[in-house]
Amino acid sequence: MKLNVVCSIALLAGCVLIMESSFADSRENCSQRRVGISRQLEQAEAADNVYRVAGLQQALANVERYCREPSADDDRSRSIQKAEAEVRRRQNHLKAARQYGDVKVIKKHEARLARAGAKLRSVLNE
Numbered sequence: 001m002k003l004n005v006v007c008s009i010a011l012l013a014g015c016v017l018i019m020e021s022s023f024a025d026s027r028e029n030c031s032q033r034r035v036g037i038s039r040q041l042e043q044a045e046a047a048d049n050v051y052r053v054a055g056l057q058q059a060l061a062n063v064e065r066y067c068r069e070p071s072a073d074d075d076r077s078r079s080i081q082k083a084e085a086e087v088r089r090r091q092n093h094l095k096a097a098r099q100y101g102d103v104k105v106i107k108k109h110e111a112r113l114a115r116a117g118a119k120l121r122s123v124l125n126e
Contacts, residue, residue, distance in 0.1 A: 029069055030063060030067035030068065030069055033067060034060065034063055034064070037056055037059050037060045037063060038060065040052075040056055041056040041060065044056055076123075076126065079123045079126075080120075080123055080124065083116070083119050083120040083123045083124075084120060086116045086119065086120070087113070087116045087117055087120050089116075090109065090112050090113040090116040090117075091113060093109050093113075094106070094109040094110060094112075094113050097109040
């Protein structure tokens with residue numbers, strides 16, 4: 001019973017370390033992750049660390065299964081969606097400011113909406 005708990009803790013710690021190291025740099029691509037995990041796997045096998053090997057094999061399987069290379073289209077569409085959401089948010093703030101009725105607040109929110117609209121146009125023109 002005690003051995004199972006120790007094994008589980010060791011495996012969990014290995015998985016956490018692997019996840020942390022493999023996902024630390026969000027710009028790191030899938031092939032770099034595979035290479036890094038494979039290198040760690042070779043070291044763990046050489047050290048005869050079965051729990052680390054098991055955790056690394058699971059991490060490698062997760063990279064193979066879930067990792068996908070970000071494409072420029074994905075980044076662009078994400079930027080467009082973000083800019084559109086910002087414009088909608090600024091429109092709602094302006095609407096609330098108009099209901100409030102303070103001219104100074106309305107002008108401030110109009111300026112913010114104009115900046116958000118300019119940002120959206122620049123993202124669309126990229």
